[in-house]
Amino acid sequence: xxxxxxxxxxxxARTSRVGDLEYLKKIVGAPxxxxxxxxxxxxxxxxxxxxxxxxxxxxxxxxxxxxxRFGDLKYGDLTELGFSKTVLLLEAARWHLDQKLFxxxxxxxxxxxxxxxxxxxxxxxxxxxxxxxxxxAAQAHLVALIMADIMPDHRMVFLQDASRIAxxxxxxxxxxxxxxxxxxxxAREMTVALKREKWFRISLKRATQEWVSLxxxxxxxx
Numbered sequence: 365x366x367x368x369x370x371x372x373x374x375x376x377a378r379t380s381r382v383g384d385l386e387y388l389k390k391i392v393g394a395p396x397x398x399x400x401x402x403x404x405x406x407x408x409x410x411x412x413x414x415x416x417x418x419x420x421x422x423x424x425x426x427x428x429x430x431x432x433r434f435g436d437l438k439y440g441d442l443t444e445l446g447f448s449k450t451v452l453l454l455e456a457a458r459w460h461l462d463q464k465l466f467x468x469x470x471x472x473x474x475x476x477x478x479x480x481x482x483x484x485x486x487x488x489x490x491x492x493x494x495x496x497x498x499x500x501a502a503q504a505h506l507v508a509l510i511m512a513d514i515m516p517d518h519r520m521v522f523l524q525d526a527s528r529i530a531x532x533x534x535x536x537x538x539x540x541x542x543x544x545x546x547x548x549x550x551a552r553e554m555t556v557a558l559k560r561e562k563w564f565r566i567s568l569k570r571a572t573q574e575w576v577s578l579x580x581x582x583x584x585x586x
Contacts, residue, residue: 385467385468385471388464388467388468388550389468389471391549391550391553392468392497392546392549392550393546393549394472395472395474395496395540395542395543395546396540396542398475398480402542403540406477406540406541406542407477407480407481407483407484409541410477410481410484410534410537410540410541411481411483411484413534413535413537414535415487415535415536419532419535420487420535420536422528422532423487423488423532423533423535423536424488426500426529426532427488428440429458429503432504432507432525432529433525434507434508434511434518434521434522434525434526435518435521435522435525439454439507442454445578446574446578447571447574447575447578448574449567449570449571449573449574450514450571450574450575452567452571453510453564453567453568453570453571454507454510454511456563456564456567457506457507457510457554457558457564458503458506458507460554460558461502461503461506461550461551461554462499462503464550464554465497465499465502465503465547465550466493468496468497468546468550469493469494469495469496469497469499470494472494472496472497473494474494474495474496474540474543475494475495476490476491476494476495476537476538476539477495477537477538477539477540478537484537485537486536486537486538487535487536487537488536488538491538495538495539495540495543496540496542496543496546497543497546497547497549497550498530498533498539498543498544498546498547499547500529500530500532500533500539500547501526501529501530501533501539501543501544501545501546501547501548501551502547502548502550502551502554503547503551504525504526504529504530504551505523505526505527505530505547505548505551505552506551506554506555507522507526508522508523508525508526509522509523509551509552509555510555510568513568513572514568514571514572514575515575530544530547530548531544
């Protein structure tokens with residue numbers, strides 16, 4: 365693995381002890397082996413993937429999750445708009461997801477696409493941690509699935525934009541498609557697991573009530 369930050373090493377060493385790693389491995393599955401037919405197909409796919417300027421600008425902004433957009437709703441604006449209970453719910457859920465995500469990253473230790481192929485050049489700075497599973501795919505889909513429970517009528521908006529956020533990471537050559545798919549599987553499993561927790565169900569109810577009391581989507585989702 366290349367360009368691994370000391371911050372990641374410290375965090376991953378701690379989180380690798382959290383939860384049942386063997387169970388998580390069954391959920392996401394292993395990435396294609398280096399040099400395998402599937403691995404080579406992914407490299408070819410990424411090499412042919414077009415990167416429009418507006419997509420590069422989106423992906424650059426989306427390095428910071430505060431810039432993520434779902435419809436016309438910007439994640440980073442939720443607090444200012446008064447959705448404090450929603451922010452608390454999403455941040456707690458993302459924290460729990462990160463424990464699992466980075467344990468898996470440390471275990472699989474997969475190099476980024478541009479580290480294994482001279483045909484690929486990253487369009488954004490190296491994140492400093494392994495590629496598999498994709499953190500952006502996992503986190504964006506976790507947020508989308510939770511928000512879809514809060515506002516079921518906008519489910520497709522949330523999921524479509526989560527997919528866009530994840531796919532943009534492929535377009536800038538930071539992730540293989542299998543990284544994205546594994547991140548989505550992890551997000552789905554994490555959402556199910558969180559719903560078993562009493563604190564999450566209570567927080568989800570409070571967040572849902574908050575959107576009702578503050579006037580629904582306030583025209584932020586179209």
